[in-house]
Amino acid sequence: MRKAEFFYKKSNLNTSLLVFLISLIVTVLFTGLIIRNNLLASERAQDNEIHEISNWTTKNLNRIEALLLSVRGLFLASEEVTAVEFREFIDSIEISKNFPELSTISYVPQVQTDQISEFEKAVADSNSVEYLSNYSVSRIDSNSQYQYPITYMEPLSGREAALGLNMGHDVDRLSPLLKSIETKQLTLSKPIDFVTGFKGVLIFLPIVESDDEVVSEVLIASIRVEDFFAPLVSSSASPVYSFKILSNDGQAVYQQGVENTGRHKGEKIIAFDRNWQIMLYDESSHISRALSTISVLVFLLGLIASILFAWATYYLLSKKAVQFESARTDLVSLASHQLRTPLTSIRWNVNMLLDPRIGTLNNDQNKYLRVVSEHVAKMSSLIKTLLNVTRIDLHSLTNNPQKISINEFITQIIDQYQRTLVEKNIKINYNNTSDKSHLEVDPEYFSVIIDNLVSNAVKYSLPETLINIDVLPSPSERDFYLTISDSGIGIPKSDQVKIFDKMFRASNAKHRITDGTGLGLYAVKKIVEFYKGSISFESKENHGTTFRIKIPYDKMSTKV
Amino acid sequence: MSNKVLIIEDEKSLSSALSDKLRLEGYEVEVAEDGEEGLVKAISNKPDLILLDIIMPKKNGLEVIEDLRDNEWGKNAKIILLTNLSDLNMVAEATSKHVFTCLVKSNHDLESIVREIKAELS
Numbered sequence: 001m002r003k004a005e006f007f008y009k010k011s012n013l014n015t016s017l018l019v020f021l022i023s024l025i026v027t028v029l030f031t032g033l034i035i036r037n038n039l040l041a042s043e044r045a046q047d048n049e050i051h052e053i054s055n056w057t058t059k060n061l062n063r064i065e066a067l068l069l070s071v072r073g074l075f076l077a078s079e080e081v082t083a084v085e086f087r088e089f090i091d092s093i094e095i096s097k098n099f100p101e102l103s104t105i106s107y108v109p110q111v112q113t114d115q116i117s118e119f120e121k122a123v124a125d126s127n128s129v130e131y132l133s134n135y136s137v138s139r140i141d142s143n144s145q146y147q148y149p150i151t152y153m154e155p156l157s158g159r160e161a162a163l164g165l166n167m168g169h170d171v172d173r174l175s176p177l178l179k180s181i182e183t184k185q186l187t188l189s190k191p192i193d194f195v196t197g198f199k200g201v202l203i204f205l206p207i208v209e210s211d212d213e214v215v216s217e218v219l220i221a222s223i224r225v226e227d228f229f230a231p232l233v234s235s236s237a238s239p240v241y242s243f244k245i246l247s248n249d250g251q252a253v254y255q256q257g258v259e260n261t262g263r264h265k266g267e268k269i270i271a272f273d274r275n276w277q278i279m280l281y282d283e284s285s286h287i288s289r290a291l292s293t294i295s296v297l298v299f300l301l302g303l304i305a306s307i308l309f310a311w312a313t314y315y316l317l318s319k320k321a322v323q324f325e326s327a328r329t330d331l332v333s334l335a336s337h338q339l340r341t342p343l344t345s346i347r348w349n350v351n352m353l354l355d356p357r358i359g360t361l362n363n364d365q366n367k368y369l370r371v372v373s374e375h376v377a378k379m380s381s382l383i384k385t386l387l388n389v390t391r392i393d394l395h396s397l398t399n400n401p402q403k404i405s406i407n408e409f410i411t412q413i414i415d416q417y418q419r420t421l422v423e424k425n426i427k428i429n430y431n432n433t434s435d436k437s438h439l440e441v442d443p444e445y446f447s448v449i450i451d452n453l454v455s456n457a458v459k460y461s462l463p464e465t466l467i468n469i470d471v472l473p474s475p476s477e478r479d480f481y482l483t484i485s486d487s488g489i490g491i492p493k494s495d496q497v498k499i500f501d502k503m504f505r506a507s508n509a510k511h512r513i514t515d516g517t518g519l520g521l522y523a524v525k526k527i528v529e530f531y532k533g534s535i536s537f538e539s540k541e542n543h544g545t546t547f548r549i550k551i552p553y554d555k556m557s558t559k560v
Numbered sequence: 561m562s563n564k565v566l567i568i569e570d571e572k573s574l575s576s577a578l579s580d581k582l583r584l585e586g587y588e589v590e591v592a593e594d595g596e597e598g599l600v601k602a603i604s605n606k607p608d609l610i611l612l613d614i615i616m617p618k619k620n621g622l623e624v625i626e627d628l629r630d631n632e633w634g635k636n637a638k639i640i641l642l643t644n645l646s647d648l649n650m651v652a653e654a655t656s657k658h659v660f661t662c663l664v665k666s667n668h669d670l671e672s673i674v675r676e677i678k679a680e681l682s
Contacts, residue, residue: 340644340666345573351670352577357584373669380666402662412672444664 012317020310027302034295042282042289046265050280053243054269056232057278061271064102064221065186067093068205071105071219075207081107082128083152090154101228103200104159106220107152108167110181111137116147120164123151131156137164144168148177148218162195167220173202180204181215190251191225200224201253225254242281257281339383347376377416381451382517388448389502389519392526399530399560401440406471407432409443413451414469417458424463428454432471439480440557445527452520453484453547459513460488460545478552479533485546491539499537500525508541524549531555563681564588566607568598568624569642570616574665578611581670582677595619599627603634609681610639614654625657640680 074089075081086107095102111119116137123135137149148167153159168174172192180187189202200223207217233256242257253276263282268275282289350373352358354366361369391397407430414428421428439446457467465487474481491499495506503518510516528535533551565587569575572593579589590605592598596618602610610628614621621641628634641654641662654662661680663673 341571341574344666345571345577347666348574348577348581348670352580355581355584358580383666447667 012314012321015317016310016314019313020306023306023309024303027299027306030302031295031299034292034298035290038290038292038295046263046280046282050243050265050267050278053232053280054267054278057229057245057276058269058271060101060228061276064099064203064223065271067099067102068105068186068203068219068221072205072207075107075217075219076209081152082126083132084128086152087129087154087156095155101223101225101230103194103196103198103222103224104153104155104162106150106154106162106222107217108148108150108177108220109217110215111147111149113145113147116149119149131160131163135164138166138169140166140169148174150220176202177204177218177220180206180218184208184211184215188253191253194222194224198224198226229254229256244279244281246277246279340380343376343380343383347373347380350376374419385448385452385517385519385523388445388523388527392523392530397445397527397530397560399442399445399556399558401442401557401559403438403440404443404446406434406437406439409439409446410450410454410469410471413447413454416451417454420458424458424461426458426461426463426465426467428458428467428469430469434471434473434481436471436480439553442556445530446556448527449524449549450482452524453549456520457484457486457488457545459516460509461486462488465544474550478554479550480553480556481548481550483546483548485544487544490541490543490545491537492541496537496539500535562586562588563609564590564605564607565609565611565677566590566592566598566602566605567611568592568595568602568616568621569611569613570594571613578670578673581674585674587677595621595624599624602628602637603631606633606637608638609677610637611642611677612639613642615644622653622657625654629657638680640676 070093071089074086078085090105093099095105109119116139120136124133126132135151137147140147146168150162150165150167153162156163167177172190176187176189184206187204189204191199191201194200203221203223205219205221206215207219208215242255244252244256245254246252265280267278267280269278270276350369353361354369354373410430414430420426454467454469457469461467467484467486469484470482472481472483489508489512491506492508495504498504499506500521501518502522504522505516505518525535528549528551531551532555533549535547535549537545537547539545565582567575567579567582567589569578569591570593575591575593579591582589590601590607592601594617598610598612598616599619601607602624612621612624619627625639628637628639639654639661642665643662644665661676663676668676
């Protein structure tokens with residue numbers, strides 16, 4: 001039975017493996033779906049984030065632009081704006097409350113270098129504010145034609161020293177200033193380190209009403225970029241992003257977090273009538289974006305479920321196989337004991353009845369009993385075939401070799417068909433030309449092989465023909481070699497490939513003789529193969545068939 | 561002098577036909593219906609041949625062989641096993657106890673069993 005168990009275990013293992021794989025594939029697909037969703041969601045989040053930053057930045061830059069435009073409006077509205085009027089206007093705006101990122105707004109006129117002293121005097125004489133009386137312009141040692149002194153600055157508190165500071169004292173301040181005068185457009189400086197320690201940008205707005213006029217005054221707002229973006233940074237939904245604001249000349253105006261080579265997105269915005277670019281960098285790794293807790297959990301649960309499914313399948317199938325096998329084994333023993341014993345009993349008791357020493361029967365009684373005897377023998381043989389086929393199907397063939405005489409064994413089998421041979425006038429010519437007279441083989445299986453081949457030959461032979469059975473010397477001297485040929489109905493060409501299939505009967509055989517099982521040649525082939533032998537045949541319909549079997553002696557005599 | 565044969569077989573319909581047949585053939589026949597009875601009869605009557613069924617109540621055929629082989633007379637007793645097809649594993653075991661002839665009952669007519677007995681006793 002060990003072989004049978006192995007057979008079942010192997011097939012159960014395969015089925016369980018299949019269940020595991022299918023379950024695993026479903027898990028992987030599910031996890032993949034979640035990961036795909038995660039990635040899409042992260043993509044969407046990044047899109048949202050950059051939109052949010054863009055909108056926010058645009059809105060706040062526009063707010064500052066609007067502020068500067070309104071201050072310019074003040075200067076354009078009157079011939080002269082006094083320091084007090086400027087202060088009052090700025091105060092009315094409540095800069096520190098409404099524009100916390102705005103450091104100061106300054107008024108800077110363009111003054112010819114040779115008129116600087118007159119200019120200083122004029123400002124001091126205006127006397128509009130007490131501190132302007134000390135007004136002096138820091139002169140730059142240059143050949144520049146113009147000076148750009150800070151004249152008014154609000155909110156001023158603590159910054160008196162900045163008054164009179166010349167905006168031309170460094171190139172980072174001077175160049176955007178000149179550019180704004182030349183283009184008459186709002187212009188932005190590069191990021192600058194302010195004297196007060198913060199980093200920021202300057203926004204230059206020339207005070208001019210139309211493009212025809214010559215610019216001689218500029219408004220300058222200084223913005224602390226940290227403070228400008230502070231509300232955005234603190235409100236930013238996800239800390240996994242870095243972003244960078246670039247002005248249209250490619251200068252970074254502001255950078256929050258670290259620029260990286262990973263996933264990034266750019267978006268253009270327009271503010272101050274110019275293009276800006278916002279770059280958003282995703283700091284999270286690809287894996288962390290893809291794997292959420294849920295995806296990992298789903299995968300692990302799926303994996304566990306797959307293992308459980310596979311185990312359950314294996315367990316249930318094994319249990320079923322054991323039940324199934326024990327049912328089959330029960331059937332085998334039932335058939336052996338319960339069916340065969342009464343049949344043997346009938347056979348032997350009929351044997352006794354037919355013995356003339358017990359008493360004489362009349363001819364009819366004799367005839368009837370012989371029919372009974374023959375059919376009992378047939379039924380025994382049918383049971384034997386069924387049992388052997390069951391063993392074959394359960395892969396539980398065993399080999400218990402015994403020494404037998406080849407000639408005696410085969411002759412005895414032939415003798416069983418004596419009556420049919422006489423009836424059909426068929427002769428059997430048996431010859432053993434091998435150098436062996438005895439064999440070590442399991443007589444049970446050997447008889448299945450020989451009996452089925454002889455029985456087929458007898459059954460399907462045409463009347464008044466000859467059957468040749470030859471045990472031949474095998475070329476290798478290692479094989480039992482037997483041929484059996486008849487002049488019978490033969491096997492139709494189309495049926496030849498299926499002749500060893502279980503329950504198959506050739507179409508012409510079925511037609512002529514109805515009581516075959518289609519199990520004989522199946523059992524013969526399986527047993528021959530069990531002994532690592534081979535079986536072949538040649539056949540021509542209506543001419544006859546020759547079967548050849550070749551079985552290694554050593555396999556027949558090995559106990560299994 | 562006629563040969564003594566002991567049939568140890570629990571199925572009466574089989575043992576009666578077989579014993580009648582053997583008596584007709586001139587053997588002196590005794591029948592036991594289970595292993596225990598068979599063992600007692602074998603050791604006390606010392607038959608020339610024992611026909612032994614395998615699956616039996618009280619003591620099965622194999623146990624009978626084992627006990628016989630322990631006995632001074634029994635270790636050389638001639639035994640033919642009468643089996644059913646499904647007893648093959650037991651047959652193999654019996655072979656290891658020097659029982660070399662096994663007959664599958666349903667494969668044989670009484671005639672051929674008599675032939676085997678004659679061969680064994682010759």
